[in-house]
Amino acid sequence: MVKICCIGAGYVGGPTMAVIALKCPSNQVIVVDISVPRITAWNSDQLPIYEPGLEDVVKQCRGKNLFFSTDVEQHVAESDIIFVSVNTPTKTRGLGAGKAADLTYWESAARLIADVSKSNKIVVEKSTVPVKTAEAIEKILTHNSKGINFQILSNPEFLAEGTAIQDLLNPDRVLIGGRETPEGQKAIKVLKGVYAQWVPEDRIITTNLWSAELSKLAANAFLAQRISSVNSMSALCEATGADVTQVAHAVGKDTRIGPRFLNASVGFGGSCFQKDILNLVYICECNGLPEVANYWKQVIEVNDYQKNRFVNRVVSSMFNTVSGKKIAILGFAFKKDTGDTRETPAIDVCKGLLGDNAHLSIFDPQVNEDQIQRDISMKKFDWDHPRHLQPSSPTSVKQVSVVWDAYEATKNAHAVCILTEWDEFKKLDYQRIYDNMQKPAFVFDGRNIVDVEKLRKIGFIVYCIGKPLDQWLKDMPAVA
Numbered sequence: 166m167v168k169i170c171c172i173g174a175g176y177v178g179g180p181t182m183a184v185i186a187l188k189c190p191s192n193q194v195i196v197v198d199i200s201v202p203r204i205t206a207w208n209s210d211q212l213p214i215y216e217p218g219l220e221d222v223v224k225q226c227r228g229k230n231l232f233f234s235t236d237v238e239q240h241v242a243e244s245d246i247i248f249v250s251v252n253t254p255t256k257t258r259g260l261g262a263g264k265a266a267d268l269t270y271w272e273s274a275a276r277l278i279a280d281v282s283k284s285n286k287i288v289v290e291k292s293t294v295p296v297k298t299a300e301a302i303e304k305i306l307t308h309n310s311k312g313i314n315f316q317i318l319s320n321p322e323f324l325a326e327g328t329a330i331q332d333l334l335n336p337d338r339v340l341i342g343g344r345e346t347p348e349g350q351k352a353i354k355v356l357k358g359v360y361a362q363w364v365p366e367d368r369i370i371t372t373n374l375w376s377a378e379l380s381k382l383a384a385n386a387f388l389a390q391r392i393s394s395v396n397s398m399s400a401l402c403e404a405t406g407a408d409v410t411q412v413a414h415a416v417g418k419d420t421r422i423g424p425r426f427l428n429a430s431v432g433f434g435g436s437c438f439q440k441d442i443l444n445l446v447y448i449c450e451c452n453g454l455p456e457v458a459n460y461w462k463q464v465i466e467v468n469d470y471q472k473n474r475f476v477n478r479v480v481s482s483m484f485n486t487v488s489g490k491k492i493a494i495l496g497f498a499f500k501k502d503t504g505d506t507r508e509t510p511a512i513d514v515c516k517g518l519l520g521d522n523a524h525l526s527i528f529d530p531q532v533n534e535d536q537i538q539r540d541i542s543m544k545k546f547d548w549d550h551p552r553h554l555q556p557s558s559p560t561s562v563k564q565v566s567v568v569w570d571a572y573e574a575t576k577n578a579h580a581v582c583i584l585t586e587w588d589e590f591k592k593l594d595y596q597r598i599y600d601n602m603q604k605p606a607f608v609f610d611g612r613n614i615v616d617v618e619k620l621r622k623i624g625f626i627v628y629c630i631g632k633p634l635d636q637w638l639k640d641m642p643a644v645a
C-alpha cells in the first residue's frame with residue numbers, strides 16, 4: 166500500500182486528495198496543515214471551503230482512507246509520496262515584491278520534509294511555482310538527506326474552483342514532469358499509477374520538470390489572456406454599438422479559437438491568474454526578456470482597466486457622483502459556486518465606489534461579513550496569504566453593510582451592481598426590487614446575466630458589459 170500525504174489542506178489539497186482517496190481505495194491519504202481551524206473544519210460537518218460535490222466525496226472516504234491532521238511531521242515521515250500544495254502568493258516585500266512568487270511556505274515545507282524523513286520519498290509539486298523551483302527544492306532536500314533518495318516531480322493542478330470535483334474526476338489532462346534519469350522515470354511511473362486508476366492513460370502527459378512547471382503558468386496566462394482579449398473588445402463594442410456576446414459567439418465558432426472562456430465580465434479574479442501572470446512576467450524579466458514580460462503584463466493591465474471602466478461607468482451614469490448614495494452589490498466571490506474572494510474584482514470595484522464616498526450594501530450567498538470587511542480593508546496581495554497569517558483585525562469600513570438577502574441589499578438603493586454570476590441573481594423579482602429602489606433606478610450588470618429588455622421595460626436604466634448602450638448611458642459617457 167502506497168501511503169500518500171499532502172501538505173496544505175486548501176482549495177487544491179483538500180479536493181484533490183479527497184478524489185484520490187475516492188478513486189484509490191487501497192491507498193491511505195492524509196492531508197496535513199499547520200492551520201488548526203482548517204483541519205478542525207475538514208474533520209467536521211462544516212467543510213472549510215464551499216465546492217459543489219465535495220461534501221459527498223469527503224463523507225464517503227473520511228475515516229476510511231482519507232484523514233485530515235495537524236501532525237505534519239509524523240505523517241510526512243511515514244509517507245511514500247508527499248504532495249506539497251501550500252500557497253505560493255505574490256511577494257509583498259523585498260526583491261521582486263508585487264511580482265515574484267513568495268516561496269516561504271514551500272521552502273518551510275521542503276525543510277520539514279528534509280528534517281523528518283527516514284525513508285526514500287517522492288515529493289510532488291502540486292502548488293503552482295516558478296520554473297526551476299524543483300531545482301531549488303532538490304537542493305534543500307538533498308542538503309540534509311542523510312543518504313535518503315528524494316525524487317521531485319512536478320504535477321501542477323488545473324482544476325477551477327466551483328467545478329473542482331468534476332475537473333478532478335474528469336480532467337482534460339494530468340501533467341507529470343520529472344527528471345530524465347532512471348530514478349526520475351521510476352518516480353513518474355509510480356505517480357502515473359495513482360492517476361491511472363481513473364484517468365485514461367492518453368490523458369496523462371509526462372514531460373521534463375521544467376516543461377511541467379512552465380506549462381502551468383502558460384496555461385493560466387493563455388486562459389486569462391482570452392478574458393482580457395474579450396474584455397478589451399467589450400469596450401470597443403460599447404463605443405460602436407456592436408454586442409460582445411454576438412462577437413464572442415462569432416469568433417468562438419472558429420474551431421481554432423473555440424467557444425469557451427470568452428465571457429466578457431467586470432474582470433477576472435481568483436487567487437491564481439493575476440499572481441501566476443505576475444510571476445511569469447518576473448521570470449521573463451529575470452531571463453532578460455523584457456518584450457515577453459511586457460506582452461503578458463498587458464493581460465493584467467487590461468483587467469485593471471476593465472474594473473476601473475466599470476466603476477467609472479457607474480459614477481458617470483449617476484450624475485458623476487455616488488457620494489452618500491446607497492449602492493447594492495450583488496455577489497462578492499470571484500465567480501459563482503465558490504465562497505472564495507481572493508483577488509475578486511468586487512474588491513477593486515467596491516474600493517473604487519467607496520473612493521467616491523458611496524454607501525455599499527453587499528450580499529453574496531457564500532461570503533460572510535467578516536470576510537468582506539477584511540477584503541475591503543486589506544492591502545493588495547495580503548488577501549492571498551492564509552487567514553492566520555494575514556494582518557490581524559483590520560478596521561472595518563463604516564460605509565459598508567453586509568446583508569443576507571438580495572432584497573434587503575437593494576431596498577432604497579440608487580443602483581444595483583451585479584459582480585458575481587450566481588444563478589439566483591437571474592431569478593430575482595426585479596419588479597419588486599425596482600419598486601423599493603430610489604429613482605432613477607440603475608442596474609450595472611458586470612456579468613451579463615440579466616434579461617436587459619425585461620429590466621428596461623420595468624423602468625431600470627441598465628448597463629451591461631460590451632452591449633449597445635441605452636440613451637441615458639450614451640448621454641453620460643464614462644471617462645476612462
Ligand SMILES: NC(=O)C1=CN([C@@H]2O[C@H](COP(=O)(O)OP(=O)(O)OC[C@H]3O[C@@H](n4cnc5c(N)ncnc54)[C@H](O)[C@@H]3O)[C@@H](O)[C@H]2O)C=CC1
Nearest residue numbers: 173174175176177198199200251252253270274292293322
Ligand atoms: N485555488 C485554485 O483553484 C488553484 C490553486 N493552485 C495552486 O495550488 C497552491 C495552493 O493553492 P490553494 O489550495 O488555493 O491555497 P490555500 O491557501 O487554500 O491552501 C494552502 C494551505 O497550505 C497551508 N500551509 C502553508 N504552509 C504550510 C506548511 N509549511 N505546512 C503545512 N501547511 C501549510 C496553509 O495553512 C493553507 O491551508 C497554490 O500554489 C496555487 O497557485 C493550482 C490550481 C488551482
Ligand SMILES: O=C(O)[C@H]1O[C@H](OP(=O)(O)OP(=O)(O)OC[C@H]2O[C@@H](n3ccc(=O)[nH]c3=O)[C@H](O)[C@@H]2O)[C@H](O)[C@@H](O)[C@@H]1O
Nearest residue numbers: 322323324325326392426427428430433434435437499500
Ligand atoms: O491555477 C488556478 O488556480 C486555476 O485558475 C483558473 O481557475 P479559477 O481561478 O478557479 O476559475 P476560472 O473559472 O478560471 O475563473 C477565473 C476568473 O475569470 C473569470 N472569467 C472566466 C471565464 C470567462 O469567460 N470570463 C471571465 O470573466 C471568472 O469569473 C473568474 O473571476 C483556471 O481556470 C484553472 O484551470 C487553474 O487551475
